[in-house]
Amino acid sequence: MCIQVQQITYIHPDKEVLFRNLSFTVGKGRQLALIGNNGCGKSTLLQIMAGKLQPSSGNVLRPDDLYYVPQHFGQYDEMSIAQALGIDRKQKALHEILNALAALNGWGLGNRSLSESMHTLSGGEKTRVFLAGLELQAPSAVLMDEPTNHLDNQGRNRLYEWVKKCRSTLIVVSHDRTLLNRLPETCELSRNALVCYGGNYEFYKQQKELQQNALQQQLDEKEKELRQ
Numbered sequence: 737m738c739i740q741v742q743q744i745t746y747i748h749p750d751k752e753v754l755f756r757n758l759s760f761t762v763g764k765g766r767q768l769a770l771i772g773n774n775g776c777g778k779s780t781l782l783q784i785m786a787g788k789l790q791p792s793s794g795n796v797l798r799p800d801d802l803y804y805v806p807q808h809f810g811q812y813d814e815m816s817i818a819q820a821l822g823i824d825r826k827q828k829a830l831h832e833i834l835n836a837l838a839a840l841n842g843w844g845l846g847n848r849s850l851s852e853s854m855h856t857l858s859g860g861e862k863t864r865v866f867l868a869g870l871e872l873q874a875p876s877a878v879l880m881d882e883p884t885n886h887l888d889n890q891g892r893n894r895l896y897e898w899v900k901k902c903r904s905t906l907i908v909v910s911h912d913r914t915l916l917n918r919l920p921e922t923c924e925l926s927r928n929a930l931v932c933y934g935g936n937y938e939f940y941k942q943q944k945e946l947q948q949n950a951l952q953q954q955l956d957e958k959e960k961e962l963r964q
Contacts, residue, residue, distance in 0.1 A: 737799040738763045739785060739877060739905060744794035746780055753927070754780055758794070760923075760930045764876070767899075767906040769916045769937060772925035778909045779807055781925065782879045785907070799905075803875035807882040807909075809862040813855035820854055821869045832872070839868040843894065859886035867895060877905040884912040913937055 739762040746754045754777040762768065770778050783789035785796055786804035817840075818824045823832045836850060843864040854862060863886045870878065884892050892912070899906070899918050910916055916937035923932040924940070933940045 737797075737876065738766075739799070739802070739907075740797040741781075741785065742795045742797070744781075744784060744796065745792045746777065746784065747792040755925070755927050757928065758930065762877075762905055762907060764905055765903065766921065767902065767919050768908075768921040768923050768932065769919040769940075770907055770909050770923055770925060771916070771937070771940070776925050776927070778925055779881050782881050782907065782909055786879050799875070799877045801873065801875045802877040802879065803870060803873050805863070805866045805870075805878070805880040805883050807885065809854070809859070812862070813853070815854050816851050817848060817854060817857075817865055818850040820865055821850075821872060823850075823872065835872055836868070839871040840865070842871070843868045844890065860888060860891060863887055864891060867891075867898070870898065875904060878902070878907070880906070880908045880910070882910055882912075883908070884910060884915055 741758060741760050744758040745756045748754060758781075770781070772778050780789065782804070783806075784791050785798065786802060787796070787798065788804065788806075812820050816824065818833075818836070821836060823836055833850060837846070840846060840848060840850075845861060845864055845868065848857070848861070854865070857865065863883060867883065883895060887895065892914070896915065896918055899908075899915065906919070908915065908919060916922070919936055921932060921934060922937055922940035923930050933943050935943075
């Protein structure tokens, strides 16, 4: 199932409009980087798409198994690792626990107990818990908000490899250019639109430079005409 964002508007409590009537579709299996100026609403949009935040108006259609890796983890501090991974209520307890332990071990958390409180973990360990959850849940769609922020080089490289092998629908917000360049498509968010470029972040930068040069040339020509 694809992700459909339908006429989304989000207005901050201070009445600032972050974006208005934003609509786009991310088809099944499509993978892209979501970029834009600081404060343009990338993280807010991901939270809305994940169902963690309600828009002022509009609607989002998403797969039931969509998985969200947040940027901030304070709201999970009162949970156990098992609760954060979404396996605490599963009936196939032993199977899930063994898989969870294997996944945690793969992300360098083999010394952690599933009953351990999330607040005892560092930022990087919390990130790795959620990344381990990807292997447990095997979701059809994944949203990631700055997933490399707290990771060491080993964790980053493991994430890069995961992205390389990923076949899920994937949307990533990140300042990590190495990660962005591993995504085949780049989309730039503005107040009223999402403009997509058919290439990675380096391709996007080249296209933006060409656009800006063309715009500057048009301005120079108009200035010349006015002088004449």
